[in-house]
Amino acid sequence: MKEVTHKFSRFHLSESAKIVSENVPGDRSKELLNLQQEIEGAVVSYPRSMPFAIKRAKGAIIEDVDGNQFIDLFAGCGVVNVGHCNEEVLSYVKEQQDQLIHALDFPTENKLSAIQKIIKNLPESVQGDYKVSFGGPTGSDAVEAAIKLAKIKTGRDGIIAFSGGYHGMTSAALAVTADTAFRKRLTSLIPNVHFTPFSYQYRCPSNDDEFACKNYAIDRLKFLLENKHSGIAKPAAIIVESIQGEGGNIPPVPGFLNELVEVAHNNDVLVIFDEIQSGFFRTGEFLACMNYGVMPDIITLSKGLGGVGFPISALVYKKEVEAWGPGAHIGTFRANQVSLAAANGAFDFVEKYDVKSHTKEMGAYMTQGLNNLAKKFPFIGDVRGKGLMIGVELVKDLFTKEPYPEMVKELRANCLQRGLLFEVGGHYNNVLRIVPPLTITPQIIDNALSIMEESFEAITSKIEEKKNDAVLEEASF
Incomplete structure (x- = not known):
C-alpha cells in the first residue's frame, strides 16, 4: 500500500521504529532492569526476552526510557486491542x-x-x-x-x-x-x-x-x-x-x-x-x-x-x-x-471507526506480506491466522517440519535491536505470534515487515558464513 495518512495514523506515537541508543537495552533501561532484578520477584518473564524499560506508549508504538521507539506486534499479549492510550x-x-x-x-x-x-x-x-x-x-x-x-x-x-x-x-x-x-x-x-x-x-x-x-x-x-x-x-x-x-x-x-x-x-x-x-x-x-x-x-x-x-x-x-x-x-x-x-x-x-472491517483488511495485508517473506526464506513453514491473530511457524526443513526454535529466538533478539517486538509461542516455541493493536496502519505493517526481512537476511547471512567457514576449515585438512 502507498504511504498515505491513514484514519488511524493520529492514534499512534509514530508509524515507524526509531533506535537512538547504541544498543538495546540502553543505559537507563539497564539501570531499571538491574533494579527490577534486585527488588522484584523472579517470576518476571517478558523483560528477559525483550530487555528494556517502558516510558510511554501510544497506538502500536512503545517508547522506552532511553528514547527508543518500537513497533508493537504484541499489544500487551493481545490486550490493547484499540491501541495503547487511545485518547x-x-x-x-x-x-x-x-x-x-x-x-x-x-x-x-x-x-x-x-x-x-x-x-x-x-x-x-x-x-x-x-x-x-x-x-x-x-x-x-x-x-x-x-x-x-x-x-x-x-x-x-x-x-x-x-x-x-x-x-x-x-x-x-x-x-x-x-x-x-x-x-x-x-x-x-x-x-x-x-x-x-x-x-x-x-x-x-x-x-x-x-x-x-x-x-x-x-x-x-x-x-x-x-x-x-x-x-x-x-x-x-x-x-x-x-x-x-x-x-x-x-x-x-x-x-x-x-x-x-x-x-x-x-x-x-x-x-x-x-x-x-x-x-x-x-x-x-x-x-x-x-x-x-x-x-x-x-x-x-x-x-x-x-x-x-x-x-x-x-x-x-x-x-x-x-x-x-x-x-x-x-x-x-x-x-x-x-x-x-x-x-x-x-x-x-x-x-x-469500523474497526471490524479494518482488522480484516490489515490481517489480510499482513498475511500477504508474511507469505511474500515465506517465498524468500525457506524456513518459514506456515503462515496462518484470522484477522490480526497470526502465527508464523519456523522450521529447519519444509518437508520434515522439524521445529526451529533457535531461529525464532535469534530473530526476536535481532528484531528488538531494530525496533520490532513480537511474542513467541507454539508447541515447540518456534512460532512468531503476531497480535498487534487493531488500529495498526498499512505504513506500520510495511515498516514491521521491512525490519523482519532485514533480520531474516542478517541471520541467514550469518548462517551461510558459518557454513562457508566450516567448508574452508575442512578443506584445509
Missing part, C-alpha cells in the same frame, strides 16, 4: 474516575451499558439467549468461573481440554492448560482433566488434508465421550480456545468447532469457548467462533474487553445454563467501574 477510550475512563470507581456488583448505568454492548455484538439470532456475569479481573478468573458453573449445572466433575491449549495460571485454569512445563513442580491441581488433540492442520497426522485433519480430532473426541472403555467418565464440559493463542495462533480447521459442539451436546456435555485472547474483535468478528458460525454454552472474555489495558473479565453464557444463586461466585474487584468505562469506550470506538 477516545481514555475520555470515558477519566469521566468515570471522577464519579465512581468501586461498586462491587451493584447496578450502575455504566455496567449495564457494557453488558448490553456485549450482548448486542453477539449474533443477532441468539442475543436473547445469553446473560453476562463478572468475576475477578483476569482471564484466569473467567476460566475458573466457567468451570465452576459447568460443574454446578451438570453435577459432574471432569473437564476435557486440548493439546496446545492455554487457559491461565490459577488452579483450574492451569489444570486445563496443556504445557506441562508450567506445572512440573506442582503435585496437584483440580482432578479429572483429560486432553485430546486440537485440529492443528500444519502438524496433523493426516498429511495436511483439512477434512481428514478435522475428522481425526473429532474422532478422538468421540472416542473419549462415547466409548465406555475410554476410561473417562462423562465430563461436565469441554473447554477449547476458538483459536489457540499461546499454542501458536492456530485457527482450527473449518467445521471443527461446529462438530465439537454437536458431539458434546449429543452426549449432554457443555462447551466452553475461551475467547480471552481471540475475542473482542481480534479476528475482525467480536468473537472468533463467529467466523465459523457456531456458539457454545459458555464464553470467557477478558484481555481486549478492557480496551486499552484495564483489567476485566466476563462470562457470557446461555440462560439455560444458569445454575448458581446469589454469592455462589463473587470477587471484590469484579466489574470495576473504570474498567467497565474503558470497555464501553472501546465498543464505541470499534463501531465509530
Whole structure:
C-alpha cells in the first residue's frame, strides 16, 4: 500500500521504529532492569526476552526510557486491542474516575451499558439467549468461573481440554492448560482433566488434508465421550480456545468447532469457548467462533474487553445454563467501574471507526506480506491466522517440519535491536505470534515487515558464513 495518512495514523506515537541508543537495552533501561532484578520477584518473564524499560506508549508504538521507539506486534499479549492510550477510550475512563470507581456488583448505568454492548455484538439470532456475569479481573478468573458453573449445572466433575491449549495460571485454569512445563513442580491441581488433540492442520497426522485433519480430532473426541472403555467418565464440559493463542495462533480447521459442539451436546456435555485472547474483535468478528458460525454454552472474555489495558473479565453464557444463586461466585474487584468505562469506550470506538472491517483488511495485508517473506526464506513453514491473530511457524526443513526454535529466538533478539517486538509461542516455541493493536496502519505493517526481512537476511547471512567457514576449515585438512 502507498504511504498515505491513514484514519488511524493520529492514534499512534509514530508509524515507524526509531533506535537512538547504541544498543538495546540502553543505559537507563539497564539501570531499571538491574533494579527490577534486585527488588522484584523472579517470576518476571517478558523483560528477559525483550530487555528494556517502558516510558510511554501510544497506538502500536512503545517508547522506552532511553528514547527508543518500537513497533508493537504484541499489544500487551493481545490486550490493547484499540491501541495503547487511545485518547477516545481514555475520555470515558477519566469521566468515570471522577464519579465512581468501586461498586462491587451493584447496578450502575455504566455496567449495564457494557453488558448490553456485549450482548448486542453477539449474533443477532441468539442475543436473547445469553446473560453476562463478572468475576475477578483476569482471564484466569473467567476460566475458573466457567468451570465452576459447568460443574454446578451438570453435577459432574471432569473437564476435557486440548493439546496446545492455554487457559491461565490459577488452579483450574492451569489444570486445563496443556504445557506441562508450567506445572512440573506442582503435585496437584483440580482432578479429572483429560486432553485430546486440537485440529492443528500444519502438524496433523493426516498429511495436511483439512477434512481428514478435522475428522481425526473429532474422532478422538468421540472416542473419549462415547466409548465406555475410554476410561473417562462423562465430563461436565469441554473447554477449547476458538483459536489457540499461546499454542501458536492456530485457527482450527473449518467445521471443527461446529462438530465439537454437536458431539458434546449429543452426549449432554457443555462447551466452553475461551475467547480471552481471540475475542473482542481480534479476528475482525467480536468473537472468533463467529467466523465459523457456531456458539457454545459458555464464553470467557477478558484481555481486549478492557480496551486499552484495564483489567476485566466476563462470562457470557446461555440462560439455560444458569445454575448458581446469589454469592455462589463473587470477587471484590469484579466489574470495576473504570474498567467497565474503558470497555464501553472501546465498543464505541470499534463501531465509530469500523474497526471490524479494518482488522480484516490489515490481517489480510499482513498475511500477504508474511507469505511474500515465506517465498524468500525457506524456513518459514506456515503462515496462518484470522484477522490480526497470526502465527508464523519456523522450521529447519519444509518437508520434515522439524521445529526451529533457535531461529525464532535469534530473530526476536535481532528484531528488538531494530525496533520490532513480537511474542513467541507454539508447541515447540518456534512460532512468531503476531497480535498487534487493531488500529495498526498499512505504513506500520510495511515498516514491521521491512525490519523482519532485514533480520531474516542478517541471520541467514550469518548462517551461510558459518557454513562457508566450516567448508574452508575442512578443506584445509
